[in-house]
Amino acid sequence: MLFTLGLSAQSIKSPNGNFNLTFELKDGVPVYQLSMGGEPIVKESKLGLELKDTPSLLGGFTIENTEESTFDETWQPVWGEVKDIRNHYNELAVTLNQKETARKMIIRFRVFDDGLGFRYEFPEQDNLIYFVIKEERTQFAMTGDHTAYWIPGDFDTQEYEYNTSKMSEIRALMAGAMRGNASTTTFSDTGVQTSLLLKTDNGTFINLHEAALIEYSCMHLELDDENMIFESYLTPDAVGNKGYMQAPRVTPWRTVIASKNAGDILMSHITLNLNEPCAYDDTSWIKPVKYVGVWWEMITGKSDWAYTSLPAVQLGKTDFSETTPSGRHGATTENVKRYIDFAAEHGFDAVLVEGWNEGWEDWIGKSKDYVFDFLTPYPDFDVDEVREYAKAKGVKMMMHHETSGAVRNYERHMDKAYQFMVDNGYNSVKSGYVGNIIPRGEHHYGQWLVNHYQYAVEKAAEYKIMVNAHEAVRPTGLSRTYPNLIANESARGTEYEAFVGTKAEHTTILPFTRLIGGPMDYTPGIFQTDISKINPDRDTFVHTTLARQLALYVTMYSPLQMAADLPEHYEQHMDAFQFIKDVAIDWDDTKVLEAEPGDFITYARKAKGTENWFVGRTNDEIGRTSKIKFDFLDADKKYIATIYSDAKDAHYETNPQAYEIKKVIVTSKSKLSQYCAPGGGYAISIMEVKDKSELKGLKRL
Template sequence: MLIPLLGIAQEINSPDGDLHLKFKLVNGKPQYQLNFKGNPVIKPSFLGLELKNIPSMVEGFEVEKTEKQTVDTSWNPVWGEEKVIRNHYNELLVTLYQPEYYRNIRIRFRLFNDGLGFRYEFPRQENLSYFVIEEEKTQFRLSGNHKIFWIPGDYDTNEYPYTTSKISEIPGLQEEATIEITAQSPIENPSVQTPSMMKSDDGLYINIHEAALQNYPAMQLDVNAKDFLLTSHLVPDAVGNKGYIQTGAHSPWRTIVVSDDARDILSSRLILNLNDPTNYEDVSWIHPMKYMGVWWEYFVTGKSTWAYAKETNTKLEEDPTNLTPSGRHGANTEHVKEYIDFAAENGFDAVLVEGWNIGWEDWIGNWKEEVFDFVTPYPDYDVEEVNKYAHSKGVEIIMHHETGASATNYERRLDTAFRFMDKYGYDAVKTGYVGQIVPRGEHHDGQWMVNHYIHVAREAADHEIMVNSHEAVRPTGLHRTYPNWIAQESARGTEFEAMAGLAPEHATILPFTRLMGGPMDYTPGIFQLDLSAYGNDDHNVNTTLAKQLAYYVTMYSPLQMAADLPENYKKYPDAFQFIKDVAVDWDQSFILEAEPGDYVTIARKAKNKKEWYVGGITDENARTAEISFDFLPKGEKYIATIYADGKDAGWNTNQHSYSIKKVVVDSKSRLKQKLAPGGGVAISVKEGSKEEQKGLKRI
């Protein structure tokens, strides 16, 4: 006999006791609240889902049963910011019953020391097999008018610049924040995207996002600015539905990372822990790497382009030899060999070649389906010769699959494209989804496309291929489950420095927002910061050269690009040395200083090496970074090479001014390092003999 637990609160604490979760039914409606050290993080907030054409799952519930457990394990990622990750949480599983409709739903809560994850679970049951979600009604009722770092809600792009404001100010700023971007679908009512980073007036840091996004649309957040209430808003499909569910399934996790120390937000692994382990039997072929590419020159020089021909109305089945060469095609055999030579000379793993394949003359803005075939090169690009040459130099070629957002075309051709890669020895591909999605009416962040991205990752794994996706849905920790999904863009990256410029604070916000879900292919390393050198007098790259170096540590990715032209690196060989040296895979990471929108300083230990790298960046304000080297082994001395801003450097003046010095450091060393406005510092720490240390200053 069912004895309903009406009105009885269910409570759990985090393992360290700082976080407290309370769940209860209020007039049959599920409600939760979250406190940190006795103070409210999420005030009482309702949960549930509206369903299409059948009764909702928002009220009329009884608590059928509750279950609790504690888990404390550790696991080893294939690659990442740490070699070992601890997974420690207390769990509350609540089974709810709707007696009027004889239906069940479960809500599973996991409370970690650094936050909360919860999801809806839809068990198989006699009276519910399939349903359509009209809207998810998850609430996050905040305790005050927090400062928030946000981009406007949009179904198709995350490439907006960040706005910093109070929650109450979002409605008045929404129109200004929604700048024009290719293939955007902004939400009309006030809304923001996740990860959403906030700071309360009393110094509490709160990050809301999601984990393990599979077979479900991405979550946006509607904003009730008056009541400081955020409510889930799922991305619809072409006919307006939010999700198609067959019972025996569950939603993604809704995540709330919280601390009174901003450094804890960046060191959180909660989102990763909420993803399933990989079931790949062999992961030996997955490897982090540094690369260069025929890419940046298209944005800044004006001398080369992706397209081979002068024609602008082409069809995929046309013979490319009948096209009229423009003379500006960048991906030609001899030019790519120049990049290969430079990569080989400087120890880079790979070269990305964009624009090698037919279709670039007529690929964007036409909602076109038959865009690229992913196997036919332009007449001036010899695939076999380039690959043979690259392999003779010990360099890989990274494949490029721009889909023009025609996902249907890509899926039809995917097996052929991957077999083409197998033939020529490619083991990594950069995918792109610029434009309006085909099937028409679908969105980049809807359920159909979420499943598409995962389908591509799975198919790639069958061919032992790594995937770096651009213009895809923002990451939610799925690189634990699909470790060959090695990087994503999914935010405003370096390419925008060539188009409109990025605010100096931009890169101090991204670690607290976009990077919470996974690594970003930010494409750093621009050395020619004055774009007037290419005839662009509108703006420059808004950083110092030293800050570009620091990005290799602060903007985490196992796939790091040296994005500038080879000739620009030759101008600054001593600074380029840091990019050559810096690791891309790590044993440990140490968040030394952090404040969203202001500054970030991170140290990392290279995987299986006695080498450490430090990166520190600031916003438009100069500051003094205080760097402790207590992450070093006690009793051992090392040589630190410090790449710092010059005395007169700044993001808008003397950007190329920098200094390099070597000092001796140990675990007791402390460094106060000036960062210029919009500047940074990069430090490599390596072993050195007593002879090498002789004469160097000790700090």
């Protein structure tokens, strides 16, 4: 497994021998290389950190010790895409000694059958205790001018559409890739965010990301486009420092996933495996959630979060019972009860309500420290009545905490807010961090905020509450350790479809990038794609067919799934809505049947504890024919497949609601050739036949 190449060079292979990691010192500088099947993936790349006001950890090293080991386990996630996950790697730990400073640093490499993880470790020692990181200088030297699927490097948002270009074109395209946001801070003409997907000219897919981001700043990548080298670029704090460290301490893992098969990138578990096992002894309170909510009507402008039209309010001083309601408030008791009724009738677990609490009149862009207390409802939202009504209907309520970026204020109120949730039957919270952060000058992805997000998740666990954080740092597999982190947003979600629209290819790229770190609360299920039909003042539309909206419940993996549209729109298409009701949100197995980033993805997933499968296909703006086999099915069983597909004349721009539904008999020998419209796709529910009478009148596929 471990091979000594020279006085200061070692090589370690993956368990299956496909990947080979080489490490050595060159003139005292640590460097590594990674190859796959004998083909270079990462060329010679430097490692180390630049420190503030003290000598760097970039060179002057000798190798003091090397240790190698093998690890192999199979573990079961609390929720996930598969029932069992194998964690199998060969490890090389290199202890470096910087002679002039008598400081030590360990670089630990783990080589898996699908890629590499490595991190820096700072053991307890006399000459390196407290230190400040000026910059991490981890390099990923590419072997050529690869195709990149990228979004601009930004310390405050990931809510961008993806760009597909050669690495060498990033600089020229960067200005056009920028988009306005409530908080945005870009830093470079060649800076991009992880998870970054690359494709070489010979068809090798490479993903660069990080795992186990704790007590550290989020990593971006800055491209040296003359030499095709990406180098880590950490998010700074308010005074420009990148990280405050106290040994003993470790950094997050830097990850490289690679394969000739795009589907292998999607099914890699490296990010999860590099995180620690579950921190909780009891996880019985952590359950996947399918929900509806008072949200899309505000996003589209049909109603509003605010109770009044006042230009300014002050919590605790403004008496809302004495103000005049605007008449546009969405979170009224009666309206919420309507959603509860819909959830109860159709078997949904929970109802989200946004805009229920005082303060929404002037919350954004004002740099106010005290906007919300997360406890005080508007006069037209009766907490007690809603609680009892939902309880009687067997529906949970989902809390909403918008912090407005005022993080100190949220932490001051957090215990009372979580206790309020417990007292009123809320076991999950959607938290938001819209706008610039307070303390002023801090960024959404800096160490200070990373620590806050972690605090919020661990504090929520004390109250047995699940967290769905929006505008927070993108996930890095921490859901393995803290499975009550049930979802994040941290990308451009469906809401942008109501604002300015999003390219149809977006959902064919996200699983290769953002979802590598963990599930996303993408909020699919939009049936009325013409926003002007909801709000005449909005001339926008959702770039999708109705059939593809069904597919997203399979292709955009999450244990938290929202039926995001208005109840009345589902009532107009109850035959198609049936798929949303049927589709599972927790899985025993997952297969990637077809995949090409930017073009299409087709998944098949087996529902937890059943023999039922669900298939989803999401397509870009080009019409295509999908061809799949059903060989993932049990060879001894028959199934009824309900296929929800685009009609022949469907098109995301001109005829998005044209769909067809048909039922057929399928077995493991069945094959399907299915047309997918521009911006379209299909969804299939595959139910095991329990009684032969179910087959009557159905044809075999």
